Amino acid sequence: MVNALYFLIAAALAVPLFKWLGLGAILGYLVAGVAIGPEGLNLFGDPEKVLHFAEIGVVLLLFVIGLELEPAKLWNMRGQVLAFGFGQMALTATLVYAVLHWLFEMKSNGALVIALAVSLSSTAFAVQLMADKGILGNEDGRRGFSILLFQDLAVVPILLILQAISPIETQEADLAWWIAPAAVLTLVASARFLVNPILQWMSRYGGREIMTVVALLIGLGSAVLMDKVNLSMGLGAFMAGMMLANSSFRHQLEADVEPFKGLSLGLFFISIGMTLDLKLLLANPLTVVFGTLGLMGLKTAVIIGLIVLARVPFPRALMLGLMLCQGGEFGFVIMSEAVDQRLLPEATANMVNLMVGLSMALTAPAVIWFDRFTDKQIAKAPERQEQFDSQEPQALILGFGRFGQVTGRILAANQIHFTALDRDIDHIEFVKKFGNRVYFGDASRREVLEAAGISKVRAAVVALDDPKHCRDVVHYILENHPKVTVIARAHNRNDYLALKAAGAHHVIREVFSGALEAAVDTLSALGYSEVQALQTAEVFKRHDTDLLDKQAKTKGDEASIIALGIQGRQELESIFRQDLSLGPSNAQKRNLQHTDDE
Numbered sequence: 001m002v003n004a005l006y007f008l009i010a011a012a013l014a015v016p017l018f019k020w021l022g023l024g025a026i027l028g029y030l031v032a033g034v035a036i037g038p039e040g041l042n043l044f045g046d047p048e049k050v051l052h053f054a055e056i057g058v059v060l061l062l063f064v065i066g067l068e069l070e071p072a073k074l075w076n077m078r079g080q081v082l083a084f085g086f087g088q089m090a091l092t093a094t095l096v097y098a099v100l101h102w103l104f105e106m107k108s109n110g111a112l113v114i115a116l117a118v119s120l121s122s123t124a125f126a127v128q129l130m131a132d133k134g135i136l137g138n139e140d141g142r143r144g145f146s147i148l149l150f151q152d153l154a155v156v157p158i159l160l161i162l163q164a165i166s167p168i169e170t171q172e173a174d175l176a177w178w179i180a181p182a183a184v185l186t187l188v189a190s191a192r193f194l195v196n197p198i199l200q201w202m203s204r205y206g207g208r209e210i211m212t213v214v215a216l217l218i219g220l221g222s223a224v225l226m227d228k229v230n231l232s233m234g235l236g237a238f239m240a241g242m243m244l245a246n247s248s249f250r251h252q253l254e255a256d257v258e259p260f261k262g263l264s265l266g267l268f269f270i271s272i273g274m275t276l277d278l279k280l281l282l283a284n285p286l287t288v289v290f291g292t293l294g295l296m297g298l299k300t301a302v303i304i305g306l307i308v309l310a311r312v313p314f315p316r317a318l319m320l321g322l323m324l325c326q327g328g329e330f331g332f333v334i335m336s337e338a339v340d341q342r343l344l345p346e347a348t349a350n351m352v353n354l355m356v357g358l359s360m361a362l363t364a365p366a367v368i369w370f371d372r373f374t375d376k377q378i379a380k381a382p383e384r385q386e387q388f389d390s391q392e393p394q395a396l397i398l399g400f401g402r403f404g405q406v407t408g409r410i411l412a413a414n415q416i417h418f419t420a421l422d423r424d425i426d427h428i429e430f431v432k433k434f435g436n437r438v439y440f441g442d443a444s445r446r447e448v449l450e451a452a453g454i455s456k457v458r459a460a461v462v463a464l465d466d467p468k469h470c471r472d473v474v475h476y477i478l479e480n481h482p483k484v485t486v487i488a489r490a491h492n493r494n495d496y497l498a499l500k501a502a503g504a505h506h507v508i509r510e511v512f513s514g515a516l517e518a519a520v521d522t523l524s525a526l527g528y529s530e531v532q533a534l535q536t537a538e539v540f541k542r543h544d545t546d547l548l549d550k551q552a553k554t555k556g557d558e559a560s561i562i563a564l565g566i567q568g569r570q571e572l573e574s575i576f577r578q579d580l581s582l583g584p585s586n587a588q589k590r591n592l593q594h595t596d597d598e
Helices: 002-020 025-036 047-054 056-067 071-076 078-103 108-118 123-132 139-165 179-205 208-228 233-243 250-275 278-283 285-309 314-323 329-340 346-372 376-380 402-413 425-432 446-451 467-480 493-502 512-525 530-552 558-582 584-597
Strands: 395-398 418-422 438-440 459-462 485-490 506-509
Touching: 002 025, 002 250, 025 123, 025 250, 025 346, 047 056, 047 250, 056 123, 056 208, 056 233, 056 250, 071 078, 071 233, 078 108, 078 139, 078 285, 108 139, 108 329, 108 346, 123 139, 123 250, 123 314, 123 346, 139 233, 139 314, 139 329, 179 208, 179 233, 179 425, 208 233, 208 250, 250 329, 250 346, 250 438, 250 446, 278 285, 278 346, 285 314, 285 346, 314 346, 329 346, 395 402, 402 418, 425 438, 446 467, 459 467, 467 485, 467 493, 485 493, 493 506, 493 530, 506 512, 512 530
Parallel strands: 395 418, 395 459, 418 438, 459 485, 485 506
Antiparallel strands: none
């Protein structure tokens, strides 16, 4: 409990300070880690154990990324994964190996291990930076993520290479060759066929907290399964998330995991700061500084070269290179394994770890420096954005009952992509049979709205059953995403007034239009001509809408609302009496004249 308190105090003090100074939250976490680690106040005995536990943050981060990346999208990215991911690792590792082996005359195996380790970047750092700069969802972000994805896939082969070149003779393999592929197939099959039925059952009989427990269990359980068969935990979480990307529970899972992901990522960054051995920096300042800057410069240059070859403007290539120029968290794992396999002396591994850690610490300031001295429009504008935006939802429908379905069907018929949320899993499964893409989620929760992409859509239809939830959602959207047009359903006149007061751009009374149609048919049955019936209904509709707008301006003053209601009824009766005295044709002309004046 005391250790947790230390973490919270360090983060609470350092992160706001560094964000205020314009240096970013990540550097704040790292400095907080240095302050409470062995090189500072020494509040923890074994930072390595903390780092191992804090990897939960990376696991949950990759699980959420998987939820946002459907298998079809990943398949479409295969060219980028191979071109940018393989190209970056191959070129970086080759150049580092050449420098270490031929320039510094390091042994071949040791040089190869270091080259492979430093060619990896930090998924946690890079993804967080891309998200903070708003490029994770565009084409530049996809290129960066392609590099990171290939690196995660390469971790296992690198560990196998270490075992193959190790001077230590092993009697037999720990696991049979088929165990790892079997575990991967088990994970894919479970995520594809078992998890959804379990989530459906949980949504019916479990509470909100149980859904959170299940979300964490899926993400962490898949990671542990992969770790047991000597595969990357992050890769396991990513695969589980990707298999659930088409699930009805996608947005709810993301919202449930998000708070834990943020906390554990902060702990991860703090633990990285705690593991930095600053004594080596003081003992070998030139070696550490030039080694760190050389690594960052080399990786930046390689990434720039690859991205520029894809005809991307240089400023954007430089931005992506800076975001991925640091060493990665898996570098610590590889260095530890290299020492165990007697491929590197412990002093050399510690030096590499320090350079990797310092490169992480310097990445955020480098990106901030770039952001300050570069034209943001040139650096951030994604080329050919329309290719990707055309597949992104343009509308969000909150509540997919009878009201929301009508809007959804019309949008779908016009090839307009939308996201719909509903809380009734039985209803969701029913409407999905007709080709509708609806997700399980409590739209009254802000986290679910953000996970569903409220910041990216142009319009939101709020059709929730609970009037209070409707008002709260409308208020939240307009306060935090003012560019989104809000169309809200009102159950009655009081709801209409409340939603107007909340700021909804358009408020639709769910039974009003149907009631007007019934009135037209009733008048026709009583002998009115079709023109007379439609005209009478139009006069009533316009008058009633004007009355409601006037009442909305009273801002809840009950006495004023009642007075306006009485006055409106008298005015309506007066209008109809005048119409009767004028006759149908003259009344119709007057109505048309009134319409033209408007």
